[in-house]
């Protein structure tokens with residue numbers, strides 16, 4: 338119980354929220370049991386690049402106005418950046434210093450081979466140098482880098498580390514998240530829950546409005562920029578986060594298998610993948626085989642039953658009979674008749690006659706009660722009767738013939 342209180346009170350980050358939505362049991366292994374995952378090279382790579390970019394960009398930061406917390410004195414925008422705003426900011430690291438920072442930050446954790454590590458190392462060097470060259474003529478005005486922000490979003494505590502928040506030339510704020518992934522598209526930026534959560538965090542912590550959200554693809558130096566999320570998008574996300582929060586509070590940790598299982602480190606602990614005990618394997622295998630046979634027979638029997646009933650039906654039609662004796666039973670043909678009424682074209686007349694209350698669903702019972710009512714206009718009753726379609730269904734019942742011993 339203590340654990341769940343801690344868990345439900347902990348703020349949700351994007352990755353915690355996303356993990357729970359994908360599989361609550363995986364979330365439990367990570368966030369409650371705190372079982373470490375196997376390091377993976379591409380995550381290590383992303384972390385290293387982010388830390389070097391932080392070192393490169395932090396000297397360019399000019400802070401801006403923040404929302405007041407309780408007991409804080411009001412500060413003006415000018416107090417925060419009296420000189421820096423609007424002026425080009427110098428790069429404080431040289432190319433060589435940038436590469437030295439890269440070498441210092443590098444770690445081989447999680448790579449599956451020396452070749453893989455070397456490939457990533459070269460990729461990172463190339464990517465950082467191209468980004469550095471781009472900065473010399475496309476200088477951002479960050480107000481923060483790698484900042485940890487927290488907020489309470491209508492009852493849901495959230496938090497996140499934001500790669501970069503920029504001041505735009507209009508004085509608003511733009512949120513930038515770097516991606517080192519192979520592929521990235523504008524669609525990713527439009528649908529990113531991560532950017533939506535960052536928007537809420539920034540709006541709750543800064544006084545200036547957010548005017549843009551960007552996923553920055555470092556491999557291609559492409560900024561996928563989208564406008565801030567409209568209210569309905571944020572409300573829908575808030576609902577989903579509320580459901581996750583409720584799930585955590587009620588300790589709902591069901592395994593939810595899917596594509597995510599392929600990269601899940603917890604298969605050996607997960608009931609979805611746990612093997613049957615060796616002592617019971619043979620017995621359970623037999624049960625499964627029997628079940629499989631029965632299922633196959635069930636389908637075959639259903640088909641055979643339908644074909645036999647159809648053949649009996651054709652014979653009954655041909656001979657004009659309804660009872661066909663067998664050895665032990667008599668097969669009796671029964672008829673079921675149903676009526677369906679399509680009143681769409683008659684709604685105006687029905688309403689004009691004040692009958693909409695009686696013909697609300699247009700069911701056969703409702704229509705019949707109106708057809709029998711002499712106080713209803715005969716022309717309308719005729720039109721209603723014509724709107725009906727009769728469906729006849731035949732079926733067979735077996736009755737004991739009494740001839741068996």
Ligand code: SF4
Nearest residue numbers: 360592594598601607
């Ligand atoms: S293996 Fe699949 S179902 Fe099991 S915990 Fe991992 S993600 Fe969830």
